[in-house]
Amino acid sequence: MSRRALLSVYDKEGLETFAQGLSDLGFELVASDGTAAQLEGWGLAVTRVEELTEAPELLEGRVKTLHPRIHAAILARRDRPDDLATLERERIEPFELVCVNFYPFASAVARHGAREEDAVELIDVGGPAMLRAAAKNFAHVAAVCGPRRYASVLEELRADGSLSVATRRGLAAEAFAATASYEASIAAWFADRETFPETLTVAFEKVLELTHGENPHQRAAYYAELGARRHLLSMVDRLHGRELSLGNLSDLSAGRLLLREFTVPACVLVKHANPCGVAVAETVEEAFERALACDPVSAYGMVCVVNRPVTAALGARLAGRFVDVLFAPAYEEGALDALRARESTRILVDNERRRFSAGEKDYRRVLGGLLVQDRDWDLEERDAMEVVCGAPSETLWGDLLFAWRVCKHATSNAIVIASDLGTIGIGAGQTSRVAAVRIALEQAREHGHELEGAVLASDAFFPFPDGPQLALDAGVCAIIQPGGSKRDPDVIAAAERAGATMVLTGRRHFRH
Secondary structure, three states: OOEEEEEEOOOOOOHHHHHHHHHHOOEEEEEOHHHHHHHHHOOOOOEEHHHHHOOOOEHHHOEOOOOHHHHHHHHOOOOOHHHHHHHHHOOOOOOOEEEEOOOOHHHHHHOOOOOHHHHHHOOOOHHHHHHHHHHHOOOOOEEEOOHHHHHHHHHHHHHHOOOOHHHHHHHHHHHHHHHHHHHHHHHHHHHOOOOOOOOOOOOEEEEEEOOOOOOOOOOOEEEEEOOOOOOOOOOEEEEEOOOOOHHHHHHHHHHHHHHOOOOOOEEEEEEOOEEEEEEEOOOHHHHHHHHHHHOOOOOOOEEEEEOOOEOHHHHHHHHOOOEEEEEEOOEOOOHHHHHOOOOOOEEEEEOOOOOOOOOOEEEEEEOOEEEEEEOOOOOOOHHHOEEEEOOOOHHHHHHHHHHHHHHOOOOOOOEEEEEOOEEEEEEOOOOOHHHHHHHHHHHHHHOOOOOOOOEEEEOOOOOOOHHHHHHHHHOOOEEEEOOOOOOHHHHHHHHHHOOOEEEEOOOOOOOO
8 A cells, every 4th residue: 555644734834844754755645725735836746635535625615525535544444354345445545644733713713803704614624523533543543733743753754664553642642632622612612602601611722831830849831721812921022031930920920910900100029929019100110119118028039010111220120139030011221131140030021912801711720620700800990989988088099999909919818008009018818807907017017117097908898897996006097898797887987986988899809
């Protein structure tokens, strides 16, 4: 029997070298129309699929490889005399290798304004069918589904004359993963009209091998969801520094989600997925200094996220501190020279300009399962909030809303104390809300912050007036919280006795 390879690919990367290598090894190249035209353009001899099927493409290309002469050539078992007899009777030559990749459905539907009719035409039917058939028959056929395997396949064919069963089994596993993720992206697109479908089909593609997980002995990788418009590292370049770890990316995600709350110059400092300093100001340099002042001790080894270009002055200032990850939209001349002096600092530049997807779900792995919820994207409008005591000025409103935005991104139970649009104390991840208040107050005092006239935000209601009373006794003049406790009247009364302002938002923002 002659050696035959079936090629039908949308992504033509590396195809010329791969196809030429197969031809040099004596393979007859069989290809669908688009792939055949490309191969012929490179001067390679090609047999077109319709020459084997003796049938033209139908329905504007919807039907071209869905034919018994194609699938019998892929699925025939070489160790079964009846299969071989069928091939001989039907004058069908089997394929030894099938190389297929699919229409780019996931990337197409992720584009803003993608039309349903266009998306439907990018649902590949013949490609997955051929690849799955080859993978099923891996004992006799190699299923190659991506350019990254071209070189290794050619290398083994040249060295050994054929591919080992182990290699073909590995290729089959990759092929089924490719078809599964492709179908998952289509299913997710259809199910997008249902908030929580009965069967959740999501697919993730590996973006990056990480240095380690939460601890050095844990292996880790970063995967992005197929079909997502953007992800944590989309359009992000690492300009300098060590490879990224799982902890780096966890902190970076927390920082980016919090930074999204602000359009004015802002700086967010993160440790262990919690903000340890946040500020907005007229300049990014001032925002950094005020964010750092919140808790300079915790900021050691921080992830620093800013929404303005890093200036030479800020770069020099950051270079003097231990910054684990620095993330910014750009770096002005001179900034990188100073920052590169620290070998370990991971310097990331954000070139992403697409918006976050409002419908994105929040996934959390639990033992044997997955918790799925809507992302907590939005905050309440000021007009929907209720001032239950006091009369906040515009300046006080600014601090209250700032603290409320930050509090949403701290781990529950969360308390944020702020002054002049900067955090001065954060208590996060506590099992007691009053304990979170104590921690935030102690942090503010420890770093010399003035509590008189500061504001406090709580991500959920106060079950008792003891937490607010601690803050009020320390000089806090305004509190913003959801309300909803059966002891709200007692909590409000404590604020009234202190002559303080209290605002109820009507909605909590737990983050566990």
